[in-house]
Amino acid sequence: MRSACRAVLREKGLSAVARSVFAAFRTDKSGAVAVIIAIFSTLLALSAVMSLELIQAYRIKAKVQSTVDQAAIAAAAVAYTETVGTPPKITEMETAAKAYLSSNSHDIPKAARIGDPTVSYDSKKNTISVSMPMSIETSLLGTIAMQNLSFDVSATARRPEPGPLELSLVLDRTWSMTEKVNGVEKYKTLQSAANTLVDRVMATDSTRVGIVPFAMWLNIDKSYWTQPWLYVPPTSTSSWTGCGYPYAKGCTTPTTPSTCYADNVPYACTKYGTTTCTDWGQKVCQVYTSTNSFGGCFGYRSSKQDIIASPTNPQYPGIYGTCVQTPILDLTRKSDAGNTGLSKVKSRIAQLVPVLNGQVTETFIPGGLLWGWNMLNSEQPLTIAATAADAKTLGLQKALVLMTDGANTVKPSGNSFVVQNPPTDANALTAKLCTNIKAEGIIVYAVAFAINNSATETMLKNCASGPDNFYNATSSSDLQRAFQRIGTSLLRIRLVE
Secondary structure, eight states: OHHHHHHHHHHHOHHHHHHHHHHHHHHHHHHHHHHHHHHHHHHHHHHHHHHHHHHHHHHHHHHHHHHHHHHHHHHHGGGGGSOTTSOOOHHHHHHHHHHHHHHTGGGSOTTEEEOOOEEEEETTTTEEEEEEEEEEEOSGGGGGTOSEEEEEEEEEEEEEEEOSEEEEEEEEOSGGGGSEETTEEHHHHHHHHHHHHHHHHTSSTTEEEEEEEESSSEEOOGGGTTOTTEEOOOOEEEEEEEEEOTTOBSOBOOEEEEEEEETTEEEEEEEEOOOBOSBOOOOEEEEEEEEEOEEEEEOOOSSOTTOOSOTTTTOEEEEEEEOOSOOOEEEEOTTHHHHTHHHHHHHHHHTOOOOSOTTTSSOOHHHHHHHHHHHTSSSTTOOOSOOHHHHHHHTOEEEEEEEESSOOOEEEETTEEEEOSSOHHHHHHHHHHHHHHHHTTOEEEEEEESOOOHHHHHHHHHHSSSGGGEEEEOSHHHHHHHHHHHHHHTEEEEEOO
């Protein structure tokens, strides 16, 4: 046998035999690899299916998370119904969160099994949190002891607070604000409503608020009197000779009760007749001297009436004499003036008391609008406001609230004003200013208070940024609600976790 094998080897050669054996081995090896590949292919397929199952589970979790997020926001929104200064409505917040989850349960996939939600309020952070356990039953993942995937889905929302905000309040201080609505003078209702608004939006230091009282003339603080945009007339002295009868006797001046009008509002006044005397006595003449000086009042520019560009060309014209108008208060933070900024703003609101003086009796809305706009612009004449670029980076909102109780009664004439009825020029100027202000991305709120003038109502409605930004307040309570709603609309709810 051995000799036969050796004979074969000699006949075929060693290499040929080796090739034959290796070929047989290769055949055997190929079968083993096929088995291994089959096993791994199966495992890979299972892994892919499990991965898809896991991805689907996380999609379900994301859907539940979205619902819980909205429940937290719904709970935080309860603050909109709270009166400023009152304790948070914790029970109502919990009810609101659970009510949202219940009414939106159809948004939660059926594969998710959810537990009872927990709602908690953090008074220090002013946040409301909603958490809810959930689990998802698995199929293939169950083969590796993962019959259920469990999660704790939670969301935390910060209750409404003012976001970065710059707000100018352009408020009517004309004589018509002395009229009563529901037994209360209009200006007193305005003061109360404006205080409620600033309490709400100045709760944090991320808000600046400014006040622009308007009538005909405007007033600016002494610190601005040297600015290049304001023309301050030089102090001057004038003299004249006046004659009279200081020794007259038996003099009488007839008087007649009459009705006068200021800002289209009637008031009792007295008309005086010609004075007569039984003995005029000696006529005395003397020289009188008076000093004319700037007291803070300034008027409207004779050109560029609907824009705020180039404030030094022409300058805003300063007016001679004592100024009885309440000064403009530039944007102020709560922490300003030694953390008395809020008090400073309220103090300026308290000064909005009408007086029967020609400087502040008549209504000229464009003057207030122009300076409300100036206040929200970072360039001269008022420069505290954030630049447009900074506002965009910070997500800062700029808003203007215009409140008036009557129609325009005058129009500009040079550096002064003349009565115009109907006020077509002033109304057209108001409309143009509103358009220009809104074009800069400033949100405009317009509030009409007990106005019996359809043209003015339409003008204010068109001035507002939208229908929801116009308020037609016909009663004192309406005005209060209007300012509360404006304050509420300027607050923001944020998810923080």
